[in-house]
Each structure stands twice: as structure tokens, then as C-alpha cells.
Amino acid sequence: MKVLSKSKLETALNKLNQSAEVFLPMQKDKESGFYSWKLFNQGQDELMLNALNVYLPPKNVVLPQTERMYSIKQEGQEIKIDKTFEDSSPRVIFGARPCDLKAILCMDDVFLTRGYEDSFYKCRREAITIVANACFQPGPACFCAAMEINPLEPAGADVIICDAGEAYSWEAKTPKGEALTAQITEYLEEKSLSLPAAKPFVQDVKYEGVAEKLKGMFNNHIWERLGESCHNCGICTYVCPSCYCFDIQVKMWGDEGYRFRCWDSCMYEEYSREAGGGNPRGSGIERFRNRFLHKLEFFKERYGTPLCTGCGRCIVACPAGINIVKIIDEIKEAELDA
Amino acid sequence: MKDISNKIREIAQTLFKEKKIDVFLGWEKGALDFQTVPFIARSEADARKLVFDEYSIHNLATLLLKFRDGSEKIGIAAKGCDSRSIVRLLEDKQFARERLHIIGVGCPGMKDPLQAIGMYSGLKKQQGDGNALAAKCYECVQPNPVIYDDLVGSQQPSRLTGERFARVNAMEQMNADERYRFFEDTLSKCIRCYACRQVCPACNCRTCIFDEMKPQWVGRENSPEDNMMYHLVKASHMAGRCVECGECERVCPVNIPLMLLNQKLIKDVNTFFGPYEAGMNYVEGAKPPLSSYSEKDPDDFI
Amino acid sequence: MHKCECEQPLVPVIVEVMDIKDETPDIKSFFVKNPGGNGLPFNVAPGQCAMVSYLPVGESMISCTWQEEQEYLQFAIKRVGLMTDELHQIEVGQKIGLRGPYGNGFPVEACKGKDMLFIAGGIGLAPLRSFIKYCFKHREDYGKIKIIYGSRSYADLCFKDELFELWPQQKDTEVFVTIDNAEEAWKGHVGFVPSYLEELNPSSAGTIAVTCGPPIMINFVLKALEKMGYNDEQVITTLEMRMKCGIGKCGRCNIGSEYICLDGPVFYLAQLRDLPQEY
Numbered sequence: 001m002k003v004l005s006k007s008k009l010e011t012a013l014n015k016l017n018q019s020a021e022v023f024l025p026m027q028k029d030k031e032s033g034f035y036s037w038k039l040f041n042q043g044q045d046e047l048m049l050n051a052l053n054v055y056l057p058p059k060n061v062v063l064p065q066t067e068r069m070y071s072i073k074q075e076g077q078e079i080k081i082d083k084t085f086e087d088s089s090p091r092v093i094f095g096a097r098p099c100d101l102k103a104i105l106c107m108d109d110v111f112l113t114r115g116y117e118d119s120f121y122k123c124r125r126e127a128i129t130i131v132a133n134a135c136f137q138p139g140p141a142c143f144c145a146a147m148e149i150n151p152l153e154p155a156g157a158d159v160i161i162c163d164a165g166e167a168y169s170w171e172a173k174t175p176k177g178e179a180l181t182a183q184i185t186e187y188l189e190e191k192s193l194s195l196p197a198a199k200p201f202v203q204d205v206k207y208e209g210v211a212e213k214l215k216g217m218f219n220n221h222i223w224e225r226l227g228e229s230c231h232n233c234g235i236c237t238y239v240c241p242s243c244y245c246f247d248i249q250v251k252m253w254g255d256e257g258y259r260f261r262c263w264d265s266c267m268y269e270e271y272s273r274e275a276g277g278g279n280p281r282g283s284g285i286e287r288f289r290n291r292f293l294h295k296l297e298f299f300k301e302r303y304g305t306p307l308c309t310g311c312g313r314c315i316v317a318c319p320a321g322i323n324i325v326k327i328i329d330e331i332k333e334a335e336l337d338a
Numbered sequence: 339m340k341d342i343s344n345k346i347r348e349i350a351q352t353l354f355k356e357k358k359i360d361v362f363l364g365w366e367k368g369a370l371d372f373q374t375v376p377f378i379a380r381s382e383a384d385a386r387k388l389v390f391d392e393y394s395i396h397n398l399a400t401l402l403l404k405f406r407d408g409s410e411k412i413g414i415a416a417k418g419c420d421s422r423s424i425v426r427l428l429e430d431k432q433f434a435r436e437r438l439h440i441i442g443v444g445c446p447g448m449k450d451p452l453q454a455i456g457m458y459s460g461l462k463k464q465q466g467d468g469n470a471l472a473a474k475c476y477e478c479v480q481p482n483p484v485i486y487d488d489l490v491g492s493q494q495p496s497r498l499t500g501e502r503f504a505r506v507n508a509m510e511q512m513n514a515d516e517r518y519r520f521f522e523d524t525l526s527k528c529i530r531c532y533a534c535r536q537v538c539p540a541c542n543c544r545t546c547i548f549d550e551m552k553p554q555w556v557g558r559e560n561s562p563e564d565n566m567m568y569h570l571v572k573a574s575h576m577a578g579r580c581v582e583c584g585e586c587e588r589v590c591p592v593n594i595p596l597m598l599l600n601q602k603l604i605k606d607v608n609t610f611f612g613p614y615e616a617g618m619n620y621v622e623g624a625k626p627p628l629s630s631y632s633e634k635d636p637d638d639f640i
Numbered sequence: 641m642h643k644c645e646c647e648q649p650l651v652p653v654i655v656e657v658m659d660i661k662d663e664t665p666d667i668k669s670f671f672v673k674n675p676g677g678n679g680l681p682f683n684v685a686p687g688q689c690a691m692v693s694y695l696p697v698g699e700s701m702i703s704c705t706w707q708e709e710q711e712y713l714q715f716a717i718k719r720v721g722l723m724t725d726e727l728h729q730i731e732v733g734q735k736i737g738l739r740g741p742y743g744n745g746f747p748v749e750a751c752k753g754k755d756m757l758f759i760a761g762g763i764g765l766a767p768l769r770s771f772i773k774y775c776f777k778h779r780e781d782y783g784k785i786k787i788i789y790g791s792r793s794y795a796d797l798c799f800k801d802e803l804f805e806l807w808p809q810q811k812d813t814e815v816f817v818t819i820d821n822a823e824e825a826w827k828g829h830v831g832f833v834p835s836y837l838e839e840l841n842p843s844s845a846g847t848i849a850v851t852c853g854p855p856i857m858i859n860f861v862l863k864a865l866e867k868m869g870y871n872d873e874q875v876i877t878t879l880e881m882r883m884k885c886g887i888g889k890c891g892r893c894n895i896g897s898e899y900i901c902l903d904g905p906v907f908y909l910a911q912l913r914d915l916p917q918e919y
């Protein structure tokens with residue numbers, strides 16, 4: 001098999017960096033997330049490929065938190081849109097864990113199927129190559145295997161690497177992956193490598209049947225109790241690798257400006273507030289319920305797979321200690337209202 | 339702390355039994371050892387689940403707001419900082435004092451479950467030995483409740499050692515350029531989730547300025563300008579109102595030093611309009627300095 | 641700058657407002673076509689919507705109340721928020737943004753051969769009007785037509801010339817108008833739409849009922865229709881939600897797993913029964 005020795009990793013990254021912006025898991029000061037290799041400060045920052053995962057997912061690379069869409073120019077009654085800002089410069093996400101990769105595939109479903117292709121997403125996404133980092137040692141908050149993911153052989157990766165101590169095994173899976181491989185072929189060796197044995201999951205999560213059961217639970221009393229301590233703060237949606245909701249807004253300076261989109265969250269009251277002031281999800285509990293139903297039921301009904309990928313981030317980040325695994329358990333145990 | 343836990347449970351159960359309260363805001367154990375999570379008990383049976391332990395850090399005062407339009411009688415457990423938050427809400431007339439039954443807890447200092455789970459899950463870097471108190475608790479000037487109907491736990495000394503406004507002083511030493519760069523750097527990390535607002539007991543506006551769309555006061559872009567605007571506006575709304583509970587900084591998913599801004603304003607309000615400490619004692623009708631107006635004020639407003 | 645070759649569903653085309661008509665004190669009709677007056681940017685089927693934008697301010701999803709051949713698209717727009725407030729200030733000749741067409745539209749084919757019952761309240765007549773006018777245009781394809789429409793007051797009734805002049809003259813067509821509260825000059829019916837509907841009690845045999853209006857009205861109308869023997873396959877309604885993208889991406893207009901912008905706004909009651917009651 002092809003092997004990338006860890007001692008050659010940085011040179012390989014430098015090479016890739018010449019033709020694409022490479023995003024990797026890093027610890028920067030107190031934050032960890034996917035940052036550009038260009039911003040890596042030797043000596044200060046820490047590469048986190050060996051860590052289980054980082055706090056902020058690579059969502060930002062495929063769906064930037066703020067993205068300009070088009071320019072607007074106004075002159076009297078005339079209005080012009082003279083630029084649109086699709087960005088198809090090449091990018092590499094290096095070392096995405098299978099849960100985060102799956103989240104991107106979910107976003108592909110949203111942005112590229114069902115009648116419309118979102119040009120902003122499409123241009124960006126087509127120029128992204130994903131090197132997935134297989135998981136042999138799931139962490140205490142992980143439950144991806146329960147969410148229809150194979151952590152060892154994740155679907156949708158362009159390249160899969162596996163950490164075997166001194167080196168990574170390197171396997172190209174797609175033509176994009178082959179092209180990436182070709183760029184660093186001088187740093188890859190051909191040799192055999194024994195991969196670590198997969199460790200069992202710490203959390204035992206049983207998602208089967210949950211989507212189906214939820215269909216009858218929209219009005220169940222359980223939501224009140226599950227969600228009453230939720231602040232509707234939206235952290236869970238912002239740190240989630242697969243929450244993709246966005247808002248479209250405009251910024252003008254006098255007669256010129258642009259329209260942009262930015263992340264949004266169904267946890268916010270403003271998100272579903274209608275122009276006239278009404279709101280179908282006016283209460284915090286209704287918004288809480290929408291989040292979990294979207295993750296566990298609605299997305300599955302529409303796209304055939306859950307929108308939660310089991311990364312565990314929301315469990316770690318929620319100030320109120322709300323835990324999606326516990327919610328799944330409670331749903332399984334809940335009695336259906338008569 | 340077992341003792342405190344038992345007492346809270348006992349009192350809450352009695353309150354339910356005697357029909358003195360309809361709900362009790364406390365903590366229960368979550369899925370993991372270090373998860374002690376906010377809990378709304380609605381019956382004597384529920385009250386049996388109440389706990390108080392080293393992870394009962396969550397300020398429950400914001401939960402009170404969920405009940406502000408109702409008429410329920412509410413029991414609530416409150417540490418020092420939580421109790422100041424309650425005073426804050428009372429001053430803002432969010433509740434009638436009679437609706438609350440407050441069990442004050444002399445707070446021995448809390449650990450931060452968010453740090454603990456962050457390290458446990460591997461998503462956060464190990465900080466210290468894991469036995470340390472939450473950062474905010476080392477700066478606490480008021481561990482004892484300032485308003486209560488029952489008091490449990492023992493009187494606690496202030497844990498603040500050293501200069502209270504050390505961080506602020508250091509910031510004040512920067513020149514304007516340095517300071518600008520510092521804030522630009524720091525605040526550009528903010529992901530604008532607004533969690534710092536949602537958990538804040540001093541944020542009790544029914545429609546927050548940041549959610550107001552007609553007109554939209556603060557842009558929603560994740561850009562240094564809009565981010566700074568957000569923090570500038572938020573911080574100034576906190577002037578004279580922040581009770582230093584530290585929840586905003588604790589829950590922030592990207593470690594924005596929100597308390598630095600808050601403390602700067604605490605210091606300034608105290609210097610220019612004080613002496614004043616927000617939420618330190620409840621006097622009916624009292625208002626924070628920036629919420630009152632007098633003909634004798636030295637400067638025109640605006 | 642990168643030049644994108646893709647279709648750009650989120651980028652509006654520019655159209656020109658060629659006429660503006662006051663319908664009520666807070667509803668105006670805007671007639672738009674390509675700048676310079678050559679045709680339309682796209683065709684809009686009855687019941688479909690488009691994102692109308694006064695670009696410096698915002699976008700709103702508006703049901704197209706009528707497409708006149710390649711002459712114009714007409715949008716009847718009520719002042720409810722920031723964007724619509726601004727639109728009400730503009731003058732003829734203004735360029736605005738438009739993207740679409742969005743949504744499924746009315747099942748005009750499936751309704752052929754049926755008697756049609758249209759029930760609308762307030763601005764809710766705007767979407768139905770595209771279907772009503774379509775029926776008149778293809779009059780031989782549809783049976784009897786009954787239109788029940790109500791608003792708060794006489795002044796708040798939209799499309800008055802059609803309501804009182806043009807439509808009643810159409811073959812086999814009856815128009816019933818009501819206002820919520822009595823007014824001195826008003827000789828017609830007074831009362832809410834659902835109770836007027838029950839009073840009129842139109843037969844359900846071979847009829848399709850289509851209703852649109854404020855949620856509370858729709859609720860009572862649906863109940864009344866059920867009482868009158870309409871089954872779930874005979875009742876069509878349109879739903880409204882906050883919208884931003886219009887193409888099923890931004891997330892906010894979902895009811896259960898359906899997106900109103902894409903899978904709606906038109907639903908048979910039978911379909912709604914399967915969805916959470918969140919509208």
C-alpha cells in the first residue's frame with residue numbers, strides 16, 4: 001500500500017499548499033478547528049491530526065459562515081448586479097474525520113439535489129478534495145457508527161488515510177484523490193503497514209427505528225421536558241458539522257453593496273419569524289423540537305439518512321448539558337401518546 | 339456539598355408539599371459524571387432528583403425568564419453570583435419578589451462541566467489538572483447569596499486573590515492601535531452564536547436589539563466590523579447591569595474574553611457613576627446608575 | 641473574478657416595474673417585465689411564486705397573481721415588513737430583482753372537468769386569482785365556478801373591478817363577497833368567510849375547493865368544508881412560511897420534511913394530514 005511517513009507530512013503539505021489552500025485540524029491558542037496551513041504558526045500552533053477530532057468542524061470550508069453572493073449597484077431607478085462571487089479556487093480538507101465527511105455529504109444532498117444546484121456551494125465544493133482520516137479509536141462522545149457511518153472506510157472520501165503510528169496509509173478513492181496523490185507522489189512510499197485494530201465505541205447508541213417512531217411523536221409531551229432547560233442559544237447548531245441553515249442579507253453603503261449569506265439556526269426566534277410578526281415556531285420548545293426532528297427524522301425522510309453524524313460536538317458544547325444521545329434513548333423509551 | 343444537596347432537596351420537597359411553589363429551578367445529574375444540568379422540578383417527586391455538587395455552576399436565573407409572564411410560584415437555588423442575577427431581574431421588575439422562594443447557597447466554588455466534558459471527549463485541550471475550579475470562580479467577589487429565603491451551606495470567603503481588574507488594567511496600558519488590533523484579533527473569532535446573550539441574566543429584553551430587523555442595528559456578517567459592533571453594543575448594554583456571573587465567557591464556544599469587556603465597564607461605572615456594584619443588594623425600586631436620570635447629572639445625555 | 645458557468649438560482653434577474661396599481665390601502669399591484677419592455681424573464685404557472693426584491697433592502701417570496709402572456713407578471717403585495725414597505729414607495733420605471741418561478745403551483749390539469757369553489761380572505765385572493773383567471777381563460781375545461789371572498793372592510797377588498805364587474809359576468813360563475821364588520825355604504829354580506837361559507841353551503845359533489853387566507857381563516861374553512869362533506873382529496877390550500885432561498889436549501893420553511901418553497905405552497909388537505917401541525 002501507499003504510505004505517507006509522518007516525517008514527510010509537513011513537506012507534503014507544503015507541496016499541496018502550492019496549488020491549493022489546505023485546511024487541517026489545528027489547535028490555535030485555545031481554539032481548535034480546521035484552519036489553513038498558510039496560517040500555521042510553527043512553534044505556537046499544533047497540528048491535531050492525531051487528536052480524535054477538533055472542536056470546530058470543517059463546515060466553514062464548504063459553507064463559509066459568511067459568503068458574499070453578488071454585488072448591487074443602484075443609480076436612480078436603475079439597479080445592476082455586476083458581479084457574482086462564486087469561488088472555485090482549489091481547496092483540500094486534510095484529515096477530516098468520517099463524521100465530518102458524512103456531514104459534508106449531507107450538505108451535498110441539500111445544495112446539489114432536489115431540483116436546484118446552489119451555484120455558490122457547487123463551485124466551491126467541486127474544487128474541494130477531501131482526505132479523510134479513518135477512526136480506529138472512537139472517543140467517549142462519538143457515536144458515528146450508530147448514524148450509518150463506517151469510521152474505517154468512510155464513503156465519499158477522495159483519499160482515506162489511516163494513522164499507523166509512524167506513518168499514514170494513503171489510499172486514493174476517486175479521480176480527485178488520484179490527482180492529489182500524483183502531486184505528492186515523491187513523498188509516498190510503497191510498503192506494507194499494519195493498521196491498528198479498531199476499538200469498540202464507548203457509547204452504545206441505537207438509532208434504528210428512531211426516525212420512524214418520531215413520526216408519531218410531534219405532539220408528544222416529551223419535548224417539553226427534554227427542551228425546557230435549553231437556552232435556544234444555537235451553539236449546538238453552529239458547532240454541528242452538518243447544520244447548514246443560512247440567512248440571506250444585504251449590506252449597502254449608500255448606493256453600493258452586496259448580498260451575502262450567513263449561517264443561521266432554527267434555534268433562533270428570528271429564523272422563522274414572518275414579515276408580519278407571526279412565528280410558527282414562536283416558543284423555544286418548538287424550536288428545540290425542530291432541531292432534533294430535523295436531525296433525526298425529517299432529513300432521513302427526505303434524503304434517506306440522518307442529519308446527525310454522531311460527532312458528539314453538541315454534547316460537548318451545550319451549556320445546558322443537553323445530550324442528543326440521551327434524547328435518542330428517551331425517544332426509544334418514550335410511550336406514544338394515545 | 340452532600341449536605342447542601344440534601345438540604346436543597348428537603349426544602350424543595352417541603353415547599354411542594356406545602357404548596358408554596360409550583361416549580362423549582364435546580365440541578366439534576368446528566369448523562370455523565372461531571373454533567374450537572376439545569377432542571378425544572380414540578381412536583382415533590384421531581385424534587386427528589388435535585389442535586390447540588392461541584393458542577394452546579396449553571397446560573398439558573400436566566401431560566402426564571404421562561405416564567406416571567408406566568409403566575410407560578412417559583413423556588414430557585416442560588417449561589418452568590420446567581421443571587422446577584424436574581425436581584426438584577428427583580429430590579430428590572432421581571433418578577434414580583436413574592437413569586438420567588440430563594441434557597442441561597444454559600445458557594446465553595448464550582449468546576450466547569452464544559453471544560454470537563456471538553457477534555458473528556460478529547461475535543462478540548464487539557465487545562466491544568468482537571469481539579470481546578472472554573473476560571474470565573476477564582477475571580478468571584480461575592481460567593482455568598484445576597485438575597486434568600488433560606489440559607490444553606492456555610493459563609494464563604496471571597497476567592498479573588500490579587501488585583502480585581504488586572505486584565506482591564508493591562509488592556510488600558512495598550513495604546514490605541516494595539517488595543518484596536520487586540521480587539522480586532524480577538525473578536526474576529528466570534529462565531530456570533532449569541533450564546534453569551536442567551537445565558538446572561540442581565541439580558542432580559544423581550545426583543546433584543548440584535549434580533550430587531552426594522553431597522554437592523556447590527557449587521558449579521560461574520561466580519562471584524564460586524565463582530566466588533568456586536569460586542570460594543572452588547573458590552574455597553576451591560577454597563578451597570580452585569581453581575582459578574584461569568585456565564586457568558588464560560589459558555590462561549592470560542593473563548594471570547596467577554597469578562598474583559600464587562601469588567602472594564604464595571605470599573606468605569608464604579609469610577610464615574612459609583613460607587614456601584616450591580617445586584618449586590620435588593621432595594622425595592624433601586625435602579626442601576628445608567629438606568630436612572632437626574633437633572634443634576636453632569637453631562638447631557640447624548 | 642471567476643466567471644461562473646452554472647445556473648445561479650439565488651441570483652435575481654433585473655426586471656422593470658411598468659405599472660403600479662393601488663388595490664387597497666395597504667396592497668399594491670406591481671406589473672413587471674424585462675427592462676426595456678421585451679417579454680418576461682420566465683413563465684410563472686398559476687399558484688407559483690417568485691422572489692421579489694428591492695435589492696438594496698431585501699427579498700420576499702410573493703405569489704404571482706397573474707401572468708398575462710408575455711406582457712407582464714403581476715404581483716399583488718401587501719405592506720407587512722421592511723422590504724414590502726420599501727416596495728410601496730417605488731415608482732413606475734424602477735428596476736427590481738426577480739427570481740423564480742418557485743413552488744409547485746395549482747394542479748390546474750387535475751382539476752379539469754370539476755366544479756371549482758374558491759374561498760379567500762384578504763390578500764389570500766392574490767394567489768387564487770391566478771387560478772381563477774386561468775379557469776376563465778380555459779372556461780370550457782372547468783364546470784361551475786363559485787368564489788367566496790372576504791376582507792376586513794370594503795376598502796380592504798382586492799381586485800374590486802373583477803370581483804364586482806368582470807367575474808360575475810363570466811359563464812356559470814357566482815361571486816360572493818363579505819366584509820367583517822358592517823359599513824354604511826355596504827349592501828352586501830357581513831360576517832367572516834368561514835361562516836359565510838357555511839351559510840352558502842355549496843355542494844361538494846364533483847367540486848374542488850381551493851382556499852387561501854390568514855391561517856386562522858384557513859383553519860375554520862377547512863373545518864367547515866369537512867362538515868359539508870368535502871373529503872381530503874377535494875380540498876386544496878396554500879401555506880406560508882418565512883422564506884429566504886426559495887429553493888429548499890436554507891432550511892427555514894420546513895413543515896416536517898417538506899419545504900413550502902419547493903414542495904408547496906399548494907397542498908391537498910390529504911397531504912397536510914401527513915405533516916406536523918406546524919402552520
Ligand code: SF4
Binds near residue numbers: 236237317318319
Ligand atoms: S447548545 Fe444546548 S442550550 Fe444551546 S440551543 Fe443547543 S441544545 Fe439549547
Ligand code: SF4
Binds near residue numbers: 243314
Ligand atoms: S447533532 Fe450533535 S452529534 Fe450530531 S452531528 Fe451535529 S454536533 Fe454532531
Ligand code: SF4
Binds near residue numbers: 243264267290292294
Ligand atoms: S437542525 Fe436546525 S439549524 Fe440545523 S440544519 Fe436543521 S433546521 Fe438547520
Ligand code: SF4
Binds near residue numbers: 537540581587596
Ligand atoms: S454579562 Fe456575562 S457575567 Fe455579566 S451578567 Fe451577563 S452572563 Fe453574567
Ligand code: SF4
Binds near residue numbers: 531
Ligand atoms: S462571544 Fe462567544 S458566545 Fe458570544 S456570540 Fe461570540 S462566539 Fe457566541
Ligand code: FES
Binds near residue numbers: 884886888889
Ligand atoms: S425558503 Fe429556503 S428552504 Fe424554503
